[in-house]
Amino acid sequence: MQGTMLYAPGDVRVEQREEPRIVESTDAIIRLSASCVCGSDLWPYRGIEQLNGPSPMGHEYVGIVEEVGADVRTVKPGQFVVGSFFASDNTCEICRAGYQSSCVRRQPIGANGAQAQYLRVPLADGTLVATPELPSADLIPGLLAASDVLGTGWFAAVAAEVGPGKTVAVVGDGAVGLLGVLAARQLGAERVIVMSRHADRRKLAIEYGATDIVTERGDEGVARIMDLTDGLGAHSTIEAVGTQESMLQAIHSTRPGGHLGYVGVTHDVALPGLDLFFSHVHLHGGPAPVRRFLPELIDLILTRQIDPGKVFDLTLPLEQAADGYQAMDERRAIKVLLQP
Amino acid sequence: MQGTMLYAPGDVRVEQREEPRIVESTDAIIRLSASCVCGSDLWPYRGIEQLNGPSPMGHEYVGIVEEVGADVRTVKPGQFVVGSFFASDNTCEICRAGYQSSCVRRQPIGANGAQAQYLRVPLADGTLVATPELPSADLIPGLLAASDVLGTGWFAAVAAEVGPGKTVAVVGDGAVGLLGVLAARQLGAERVIVMSRHADRRKLAIEYGATDIVTERGDEGVARIMDLTDGLGAHSTIEAVGTQESMLQAIHSTRPGGHLGYVGVTHDVALPGLDLFFSHVHLHGGPAPVRRFLPELIDLILTRQIDPGKVFDLTLPLEQAADGYQAMDERRAIKVLLQP
Numbered sequence: 001m002q003g004t005m006l007y008a009p010g011d012v013r014v015e016q017r018e019e020p021r022i023v024e025s026t027d028a029i030i031r032l033s034a035s036c037v038c039g040s041d042l043w044p045y046r047g048i049e050q051l052n053g054p055s056p057m058g059h060e061y062v063g064i065v066e067e068v069g070a071d072v073r074t075v076k077p078g079q080f081v082v083g084s085f086f087a088s089d090n091t092c093e094i095c096r097a098g099y100q101s102s103c104v105r106r107q108p109i110g111a112n113g114a115q116a117q118y119l120r121v122p123l124a125d126g127t128l129v130a131t132p133e134l135p136s137a138d139l140i141p142g143l144l145a146a147s148d149v150l151g152t153g154w155f156a157a158v159a160a161e162v163g164p165g166k167t168v169a170v171v172g173d174g175a176v177g178l179l180g181v182l183a184a185r186q187l188g189a190e191r192v193i194v195m196s197r198h199a200d201r202r203k204l205a206i207e208y209g210a211t212d213i214v215t216e217r218g219d220e221g222v223a224r225i226m227d228l229t230d231g232l233g234a235h236s237t238i239e240a241v242g243t244q245e246s247m248l249q250a251i252h253s254t255r256p257g258g259h260l261g262y263v264g265v266t267h268d269v270a271l272p273g274l275d276l277f278f279s280h281v282h283l284h285g286g287p288a289p290v291r292r293f294l295p296e297l298i299d300l301i302l303t304r305q306i307d308p309g310k311v312f313d314l315t316l317p318l319e320q321a322a323d324g325y326q327a328m329d330e331r332r333a334i335k336v337l338l339q340p
Numbered sequence: 341m342q343g344t345m346l347y348a349p350g351d352v353r354v355e356q357r358e359e360p361r362i363v364e365s366t367d368a369i370i371r372l373s374a375s376c377v378c379g380s381d382l383w384p385y386r387g388i389e390q391l392n393g394p395s396p397m398g399h400e401y402v403g404i405v406e407e408v409g410a411d412v413r414t415v416k417p418g419q420f421v422v423g424s425f426f427a428s429d430n431t432c433e434i435c436r437a438g439y440q441s442s443c444v445r446r447q448p449i450g451a452n453g454a455q456a457q458y459l460r461v462p463l464a465d466g467t468l469v470a471t472p473e474l475p476s477a478d479l480i481p482g483l484l485a486a487s488d489v490l491g492t493g494w495f496a497a498v499a500a501e502v503g504p505g506k507t508v509a510v511v512g513d514g515a516v517g518l519l520g521v522l523a524a525r526q527l528g529a530e531r532v533i534v535m536s537r538h539a540d541r542r543k544l545a546i547e548y549g550a551t552d553i554v555t556e557r558g559d560e561g562v563a564r565i566m567d568l569t570d571g572l573g574a575h576s577t578i579e580a581v582g583t584q585e586s587m588l589q590a591i592h593s594t595r596p597g598g599h600l601g602y603v604g605v606t607h608d609v610a611l612p613g614l615d616l617f618f619s620h621v622h623l624h625g626g627p628a629p630v631r632r633f634l635p636e637l638i639d640l641i642l643t644r645q646i647d648p649g650k651v652f653d654l655t656l657p658l659e660q661a662a663d664g665y666q667a668m669d670e671r672r673a674i675k676v677l678l679q680p
Contacts, residue, residue: 093572094596102596102620104571231444232433247613256434256442256626262617269613273587273606276623280442283616283623286596 002340003116004057004321009047012322017056020112020120025071028124030063030081034144035115036312037324037336039174040265045325048267056113057321058338059085060148062140065130066118074125080135081128082143082298083121084151084290085109090126100126100291115321117340129294135302141309141337142301145179149335150297150308151290152263153179153240157187158293159261159284160236164188169225169233170210171250172240173201175311175335176263178208180238182306185209189236193228195221195249201334204310218245225253233258239285242266248275256280263288312337342680343456344397344661349387352662357396360452360460365411368464370403370421374484375455376652377664377676379514380605385665388607396453397661398678399425400488402480403459405470412464419470422483422638423461424491424630425449430466440466440631455661457680469634475642481649481677482641485519489675490637490648491630492603493519493580497527498633499601499624500576504528509565509573510550511590512580513541515651515675516603518548520578522646525549529576533568535561535589541674544650558585565593573598579625582606588615596620603628652677 003017020029035058043049065079075081088095088103095103107122121127135143142150153176162168168184170177173196184192185208193212194205202213214224225234233255239246242264251271254260262285276283300306314333316324324336343357360369375398383389405419415421428435428443435443447462461467475483482490493516502508508524510517513536524532525548533552534545542553554564565574573595579586582604591611594600602625616623640646654673656664664676 093570097595097597099597099620102618230433242613244613255437257437257439266613266617270610271613271616273582273584273609273611276611277602277606277626278442280439280626281624284621286617286620 001117002318003113004318005054006044006051006057007054008051009045012045012057012325014319014321017116020118022067022069023120024122025069026123026125027069028065028072028075028121028128029067030061030119030121031066032061032063032114032117032119032340033080034062034140035338035340036060036144037328037338038148039176041325042329043265043267045329056116058113058115059108059110060144061114061119062143062147063119068124072124075128075130079130081130082146082294083109083128084294085148086287087122087127088291089123090291095126098289098292100289101287115318115338117318127291129298131298131302139301141312142307143298144337145308145311146294146297146301148290149175149311150179151293152176152288154183154293154297155288156180156238156240156261156263156285157183159259160238161259162187162189162236165190166235167191167229168193168235169237169253170194170240171237171246171253172264173198173205174240177238177240178204178311178334179308180240181205181210182208182308184238186306193225193234198331204334207310218249221249222252229255236261240264242269244269247271251275251279251281254279254281258282259284261285311335315339341457342658343453344658345394346384346391346397347394348391349385352385352397352665354659354661357456360458362407362409363460364462365409366463366465367409368405368412368415368461368468369407370401370459370461371406372401372403372454372457372459372680374402374480375678375680376400376484377668377678378488379516381665382669383605383607385669396456398453398455399448399450400484401454401459402484402487406458408464414465415468415470420474421468421470422486422634423449423468424634425488426627427462427467428631429463430631435466438629438632440629441627455658455678467631469638471638471642479641481652482647483638484677485648485651486634486637486641488630489515489651490519491633492516492628494523494633494637495628495630496520496578496580496601496603496625497523499599500578501599502527502529502576505530506575507531507569508533508575509577509593510534510580511577511586511593512604513538513545514580517578517580518544518651518674519648520580521545521550522548522648524578526646533565533574538671544674547650558589561589562592569595575599576601580604582609584609587611591615591619591621594619594621598622599624601625651675655679
């Protein structure tokens with residue numbers, strides 16, 4: 001089969017890889033309907049994250065079940081499934097508390113590489129959710145978004161305790177930030193302030209329900225948020241970048257007693273204790289337990305109440321994955337869908 | 341009047357200071373019944389925190405109202421009052437959300453120096469709570485504890501979402517950690533694991549309801565907590581020290597999805613982003629909004645349901661404040677009460 005490999009920073013290749021097979025009796029093999037490039041894939045692509053030799057890429061996926069192991073009970077061949085980027089048993093105490101991405105048996109999907117034609121999904125029963133029937137083609141991008149970026153933006157909004165009447169600040173206008181806007185509005189936020197410098201992203205932010213746009217960054221951005229919130233700061237802040245600057249911007253944009261949900265994979269971040277201490281914010285985040293939200297999100301998409309698929313503004317055949325990485329790296333695309 | 345001043349690290353003096361007067365119409369002057377030395381007073385005493393010239397010391401206090409400004413409505417001369425270490429209006433949006441120690445008009449009591457005979461308390465209506473009648477002498481230590489260390493331990497337990505059926509870890513066996521144990525049990529915790537190396541403190545921890553003691557620190561301490569919690573970590577962790585080691589110990593002792601309440605004033609702490617990200621803990625803390633809890637805590641003390649005053653294991657006349665600092669610095673005393 002064809003699959004994407006990252007050989008070195010900037011060096012993405014689609015090449016012939018061995019087709020995956022059932023290894024454990026709890027595995028499923030799925031034929032991918034779509035995959036995509038994640039903002040977090042750009043970290044090793046840009047050389048910021050260490051690469052240990054050539055690595056299969058991709059951890060976002062939807063597809064048709066091809067084969068299941070002997071112990072798989074909840075999905076069967078022929079079904080359309082959406083999965084999350086960590087395989088989880090969905091039965092351990094941590095999963096039952098809603099933290100499937102910290103499941104005691106979790107396995108990263110990325111290690112198997114979802115930017116490919118086929119994918120082995122461990123712990124299929126606890127990881128995959130099947131749709132009631134095969135979805136129409138135009139819903140596939142939305143369902144693919146549920147696999148990570150929507151689930152992640154949604155978790156950030158839940159972690160930030162977004163709710164009716166609240167003012168929400170969103171730091172980061174990538175796909176996760178934009179879907180954080182969508183999530184915030186779905187969860188009842190009254191006002192959603194997005195920090196964005198890119199016209200195309202601002203447009204989508206407004207489509208998803210943003211009420212205010214702040215183009216300034218850092219301390220100036222914080223000052224603007226304060227202006228918009230009677231000097232108090234947002235009730236809830238969504239952080240979807242993962243840098244020192246974005247984390248501090250998010251902390252300082254949140255009012256005392258407010259909540260900050262952070263989902264940007266943190267790189268070279270060291271949070272100064274006193275900033276955090278005197279901010280009085282609630283801080284929660286990490287790798288989104290997407291599996292917790294999948295049934296609800298799939299339903300919202302299938303009933304066309306939300307359209308998270310709009311974040312894909314470039315679709316390429318899998319063979320052109322390298323172009324997709326480049327387009328995202330250069331910010332020519334918000335998010336790239338790959339068709340296997 | 342007599343009042344305590346810190347001139348330099350290790351140099352505490354009780355000397356003649358000017359008696360405070362009403363400055364704002366919202367002030368009250370109180371004659372102190374008791375004050376004490378705080379763990380946080382030891383930071384400048386040890387030279388770890390910068391000192392800008394000789395400074396009045398102390399921010400924990402109970403006493404009798406001597407005089408009030410023209411606009412004070414809720415307390416009157418002759419009443420016994422307990423206050424918190426930040427003056428707050430208790431009416432702004434932040435106060436109403438329960439974060440009085442981040443009140444938009446907050447003023448630090450420490451600047452006026454509560455280790456003295458008299459104290460000016462700004463924003464008296466929003467800061468002080470009067471008892472229904474003059475309390476008996478044996479209740480004064482408990483009421484004094486409510487002013488900071490009990491309120492702080494209580495806030496840590498609330499921030500850590502302690503509740504029925506939960507396993508709680510407590511990092512730090514000073515007065516705040518010990519009263520965190522008391523708070524955790526009052527809030528229904530099933531199991532309270534205290535990290536403690538000092539026999540006298542362990543004894544009080546057990547009196548306050550600790551069910552397990554861990555004497556190891558750092559990674560070994562974390563490993564012991566894991567042993568005691570099926571490898572998952574505590575549901576709720578109270579951090580009451582404020583160092584890099586104690587914060588990491590607390591983060592790593594908490595299960596994914598669990599809650600960490602931190603109240604140790606953070607010194608030279610820089611939290612590594614990835615540790616926090618993959619821990620999946622909820623982090624909340626800062627200067628305790630003691631005022632939020634005062635009515636409830638005062639009631640628990642007056643009705644003798646709790647006895648937080650036991651943390652005072654040394655009582656000295658105010659003139660011997662220097663001995664008190666030394667005893668706490670050398671860990672000969674958990675907490676020192678000063679009698680003006």
